[in-house]
Amino acid sequence: MKKVLIWDLNYVLKNSGGPAGYLYNIREYLLKHPTKDAEIHFLKDDLGISNVDRSVNTNHKDLMKKIHKLDILSLMGYFRTFRCLMYWNKKLSAKSISGINLNDFDAIHFHNSGDLYRASELLRSYEGKIILTTHSPQPKACEDVENIVYKWSVLRRLIKKQILKKELQGWEKADYIMFPVQGALEPYYVEKEIKDYKDCNTDKFIYCESSILDKPISKPLDREELGIDSSKYLICYLGRHNEIKGYDQLKLFAEHILSKDSRFEFVIAGNEEPLTRLDHPNWKELGWINYGNRLVSSSDIFILPNKETYFDLVTLEVMREGIPILMSRTGGNKFFERYGEEYGIFLYNYGDIKDQEAQFNKMIYELENGILKVKAKKLRNLFIEHFTMEHYISRYIETVKNIC
Known part of the structure; x- marks a missing residue:
């Protein structure tokens, strides 16, 4: 041994x-x-x-x-x-x-x-x-x-x-x-x-x-308690607020999307430093929280906008909750391209807002038509079968x- x-x-x-x-x-x-x-x-x-x-x-x-x-x-x-x-x-x-x-x-x-x-x-x-x-x-x-x-x-x-x-x-x-x-x-x-x-x-x-570690899917948060309109789609990011994590690019993307469509609420967790929030009513900063899993579970889409990445454990945490992911095609994220859209994982080229928007719109279409919900279950099963x-x-x- x-x-x-x-x-x-x-x-x-x-x-x-x-x-x-x-x-x-x-x-x-x-x-x-x-x-x-x-x-x-x-x-x-x-x-x-x-x-x-x-x-x-x-x-x-x-x-x-x-x-x-x-x-x-x-x-x-x-x-x-x-x-x-x-x-x-x-x-x-x-x-x-x-x-x-x-x-x-x-x-x-x-x-x-x-x-x-x-x-x-x-x-x-x-x-x-x-x-x-x-x-x-x-x-x-x-x-x-x-x-x-x-x-x-x-x-x-x-x-x-x-x-x-x-x-x-x-x-x-x-x-x-x-x-x-x-x-x-x-x-x-x-x-x-x-x-x-x-x-x-x-x-x-x-x-x-x-x-x-495997855990049961977390109980979603009450959106009203977070001050979020329950009729809006909740887009979540959880992590550091710096360029390596792509926080600056996330703000550019959110500004672009919200200039066209107000149906989305971007809810962000993590210490607000060194970069700070987007000045927009549909952008909400929660700061450091100890209920990250519940926030993820409450989301419709999780965005992972890394500029550079190793193998972000938050990806696995989101998979564990069965929440579809929009992620940049960089570093360790590229590994998940083998699973791709079939499992609710959509990749885009970092810094290409048009590509990111195209993937995002595809996810919203599938969300509205019940397709993404089926893929989310497959994503959760993929986690259980390979990433526990x-x-x-x-x-x-x-x-x-x-x-x-």
């Missing part, structure tokens, strides 16, 4: 996106359904460290939002720069994993190239296989620099170059780099060094489609067996 160590030292696992949500789904499933085909350990569990989500007091959240809006962006930028550089330049010591013998495991699975780079000294005598999954919708160097330094800063290129070098050293340390699908690699090709590395190390790259954790664990264990 193969033993795998999931390196989750830097995460508080919670039901969200990114590596924290990805690992949360795996851990929660295995706690209830231990597998007999492999031993999958989480490092924090083995170290006796709590893996519970540390929720923030609501009052503190409100205070943080107010502070964020103050004109202290330069100071915050320098602070984030310092914090990021501290992370990348601080190697982990043996003390951080005291009592753990890494050679007890056939494979160690890292979920951040920075974590692997920082643990490289601890892995010098490790004899098993090292797996890396990156999760981010772009190279970590690009993501970190975007968050910590303004685009006009002279530091930007210098810091990005330093982080990219260390990021690739993490990739070099890995025996295998696991992506959910091949399309998830596309956003990484913006950096020539990564494209060249992939071309020279094709055999290192393996693929294992992501999954999430039961199927993922089976795929994952088979992958580990093949490489160890």
